[in-house]
Amino acid sequence: DSGVTQTPKHLITATGQRVTLRCSPRSGDLSVYWYQQSLDQGLQFLIQYYNGEERAKGNILERFSAQQFPDLHSELNLSSLELGDSALYFCASSVDRGEAFFGQGTRLTVV
Amino acid sequence: SQQGEEDPQALSIQEGENATMNCSYKTSINNLQWYRQNSGRGLVHLILIRSNEREKHSGRLRVTLDTSKKSSSLLITASRAADTASYFCATVDYGQNFVFGPGTRLSVLP
Numbered sequence: 526d527s528g529v530t531q532t533p534k535h536l537i538t539a540t541g542q543r544v545t546l547r548c549s550p551r552s553g554d555l556s557v558y559w560y561q562q563s564l565d566q567g568l569q570f571l572i573q574y575y576n577g578e579e580r581a582k583g584n585i586l587e588r589f590s591a592q593q594f595p596d597l598h599s600e601l602n603l604s605s606l607e608l609g610d611s612a613l614y615f616c617a618s619s620v621d622r623g624e625a626f627f628g629q630g631t632r633l634t635v636v
Numbered sequence: 637s638q639q640g641e642e643d644p645q646a647l648s649i650q651e652g653e654n655a656t657m658n659c660s661y662k663t664s665i666n667n668l669q670w671y672r673q674n675s676g677r678g679l680v681h682l683i684l685i686r687s688n689e690r691e692k693h694s695g696r697l698r699v700t701l702d703t704s705k706k707s708s709s710l711l712i713t714a715s716r717a718a719d720t721a722s723y724f725c726a727t728v729d730y731g732q733n734f735v736f737g738p739g740t741r742l743s744v745l746p
Contacts, residue, residue: 558734566738567724567738567739568724570736573732575732580733581733624684625734626681627671627679629677632676
């Protein structure tokens with residue numbers, strides 16, 4: 526158990542819909558990262574938050590947004606969903622520049 | 637853009653053999669990390685090597701880092717079928733940005 530919790534584990538939704546993925550980082554970790562992994566592909570960095578502030582942005586679509594709350598949990602909002610958004614979405618947390626701890630991911634299927 | 641790029645993309649070996657995976661990167665780093673991912677699961681941290689280190693060992697894992705060539709290698713010795721997984725390198729810069737490469741898919745055949 527990495528200490529990072531992601532909910533839900535699975536999500537099936539229709540095109541055009543909006544979903545929210547949730548991540549609770551390890552206790553004490555201020556940084557939260559979101560990644561997208563399409564089938565058998567590498568991880569695409571989406572966005573990073575540090576102590577509530579956006580720190581870095583990667584290949585995140587305008588239809589996607591995220592935030593980190595005062596209790597440090599984070600949410601990734603995906604809207605106007607398309608078939609191509611089907612993927613595993615991972616959240617990771619870390620302290621400073623050390624080891625990143627990954628959640629088990631949310632598998633999103635858009636039908 | 638990708639920072640770390642693993643090579644090869646896929647590797648198939650027999651149990652007991654050694655597996656070597658390489659990672660190249662482009663910019664200055666604070667450290668480089670290797671992760672393992674079993675199919676569809678979250679990534680698990682294997683080892684971290686700092687920019688001022690050249691080699692590090694952990695069990696059957698050996699990691700080297702050559703900052704002049706901007707490259708790293710991961711060696712798994714005496715591989716086992718259970719080592720079958722995808723392996724990713726991640727570079728971490730001084731801004732705390734983690735960037736993962738596309739990964740190497742390792743298959744260890746019994």
